[in-house]
Amino acid sequence: MHVDIGAALASAADPGVERATLDDLDERVAAAHERIEQGRDDGEFGYASLNLPEATDAETIRDAVAPVADADSVITVGIGGSALGAKTITEALAEDPDSHVVLDNVDPEHVRRTLDGLSLADTAINVVSRSGTTAETLANFLVVREAYEDRGVDWTERIVVTTGESGPLRALADQHDLPTLPVPEGVPGRFSALSAVGLVPPAILGIDIEGLLTGGQTAADDLAPSLYDSPAYAYGAMAYALEEEGATVNAVMPYAERLESFGEWFAQLWAESLGKDGRGQTPARALGATDQHSQLQLYRAGHRDKVITFVRPRERADVAIPDPDHEDLSYLAGTDLGGLIDAEYEATVASLPAADRPALEVEIDRLDAENLGELLYAMEAACVLVGELAEVETFTQPAVEWGKNATRALIRGESTDETAVIDERERLRIGETESL
Numbered sequence: 003m004h005v006d007i008g009a010a011l012a013s014a015a016d017p018g019v020e021r022a023t024l025d026d027l028d029e030r031v032a033a034a035h036e037r038i039e040q041g042r043d044d045g046e047f048g049y050a051s052l053n054l055p056e057a058t059d060a061e062t063i064r065d066a067v068a069p070v071a072d073a074d075s076v077i078t079v080g081i082g083g084s085a086l087g088a089k090t091i092t093e094a095l096a097e098d099p100d101s102h103v104v105l106d107n108v109d110p111e112h113v114r115r116t117l118d119g120l121s122l123a124d125t126a127i128n129v130v131s132r133s134g135t136t137a138e139t140l141a142n143f144l145v146v147r148e149a150y151e152d153r154g155v156d157w158t159e160r161i162v163v164t165t166g167e168s169g170p171l172r173a174l175a176d177q178h179d180l181p182t183l184p185v186p187e188g189v190p191g192r193f194s195a196l197s198a199v200g201l202v203p204p205a206i207l208g209i210d211i212e213g214l215l216t217g218g219q220t221a222a223d224d225l226a227p228s229l230y231d232s233p234a235y236a237y238g239a240m241a242y243a244l245e246e247e248g249a250t251v252n253a254v255m256p257y258a259e260r261l262e263s264f265g266e267w268f269a270q271l272w273a274e275s276l277g278k279d280g281r282g283q284t285p286a287r288a289l290g291a292t293d294q295h296s297q298l299q300l301y302r303a304g305h306r307d308k309v310i311t312f313v314r315p316r317e318r319a320d321v322a323i324p325d326p327d328h329e330d331l332s333y334l335a336g337t338d339l340g341g342l343i344d345a346e347y348e349a350t351v352a353s354l355p356a357a358d359r360p361a362l363e364v365e366i367d368r369l370d371a372e373n374l375g376e377l378l379y380a381m382e383a384a385c386v387l388v389g390e391l392a393e394v395e396t397f398t399q400p401a402v403e404w405g406k407n408a409t410r411a412l413i414r415g416e417s418t419d420e421t422a423v424i425d426e427r428e429r430l431r432i433g434e435t436e437s438l
């Protein structure tokens with residue numbers, strides 16, 4: 003993996019990072035690296051995430067999925083970090099990305115349409131919840147289970163459960179003696195892609211999960227006490243320094259259709275880890291080349307509050323572009339789609355500093371298991387570094403609890419502090435027919 007920070011230096015962009023600032027920051031990176039390594043050595047909560055490439059046992063995962071290894075499809079019932087890692091990996095690497103469907107929302111129309119579109123007899127169920135209590139996951143699981151029963155498919159023979167030691171999902175797994183896998187100790191969901199949480203669907207679909215772990219270990223081996231020696235820390239240090247300079251939005255723009263979900267996974271990792279104490283970059287999701295025709299106008303000419311993170315595989319498959327039969331298209335003659343998207347990448351990356359806006363480049367050699375494992379791990383390590391530099395609680399997410407408590411109270415018809423807030427909310431509905 004390679005990280006290029008040149009287009010985000012102050013000499014190239016505003017906001018931008020002075021070389022002197024970066025050199026000073028490197029001393030803090032060294033201290034942060036020491037703290038991170040100590041946390042890893044001690045298996046501390048959160049820091050243990052960065053031990054997964056060694057701690058995850060691929061064989062245990064393969065044994066657990068053996069009973070459903072013949073499945074043509076997998077339906078994952080989970081949400082947040084319990085779904086996005088697996089979704090990112092299968093979208094990037096599965097022979098047929100559509101063979102993995104993810105129910106990570108409780109939109110009734112979407113759930114019904116998804117289940118109606120599946121041959122449940124050929125579909126494995128992958129239920130994942132660290133807490134085992136997440137309402138969306140448990141509700142969707144009950145709906146999925148009923149669908150299997152209604153169609154006369156024994157769901158207990160088509161399922162793998164990944165959950166914690168307690169909670170209703172663990173109880174259900176024990177009650178039906180279901181194949182289960184533990185969630186990794188001390189690893190928040192958004193950091194668990196390189197564990198059973200993210201690797202069960204890939205294992206069922208024949209993806210090289212050992213390669214993913216090897217790639218993660220490569221990134222782990224590249225962690226060093228200087229940002230100049232570690233791609234992950236170079237990216238993290240620049241993201242932190244740019245936020246300090248006013249880049250409060252981080253738009254991740256992969257130039258590969260199969261990395262679109264990577265942007266979704268990155269968004270949870272970055273927002274839920276770093277959105278603390280009134281700070282944290284807002285992760286925006288974009289896709290190259292498509293969003294050159296959508297968001298690029300804003301990136302080049304809008305507020306000076308963004309850094310664009312470009313991600314691309316250096317090697318690509320190629321599809322030849324047939325010779326055009328119009329002189330205005332003669333420039334396409336003899337080219338191919340890979341050459342076109344790479345030209346667009348180079349042009350768009352350069353267009354940011356050309357507009358005095360910062361860009362960071364993350365390049366992997368090709369989109370395969372090892373390179374994806376390296377990318378995922380490196381972004382996790384970068385996130386942990388930013389958390390150390392920003393001095394925030396990287397591994398918790400207390401701000402999400404209010405909504406969960408309010409939802410449960412509303413569903414139960416209880417009166418709580420949260421429902422009082424809901425009842426007393428000032429409302430100004432526009433578009434209503436009756437007078438206010």
Ligand SMILES: O=P(O)(O)OC[C@H]1O[C@](O)(CO)[C@@H](O)[C@@H]1O
Pocket residue numbers: 081082083084130131132133134135136139190191192274399402
């Ligand atoms: O794996 P669980 O416990 O179902 O949680 C799912 C997701 O919900 C969160 O806890 C936030 O509510 C995320 O941190 C987590 O990835």
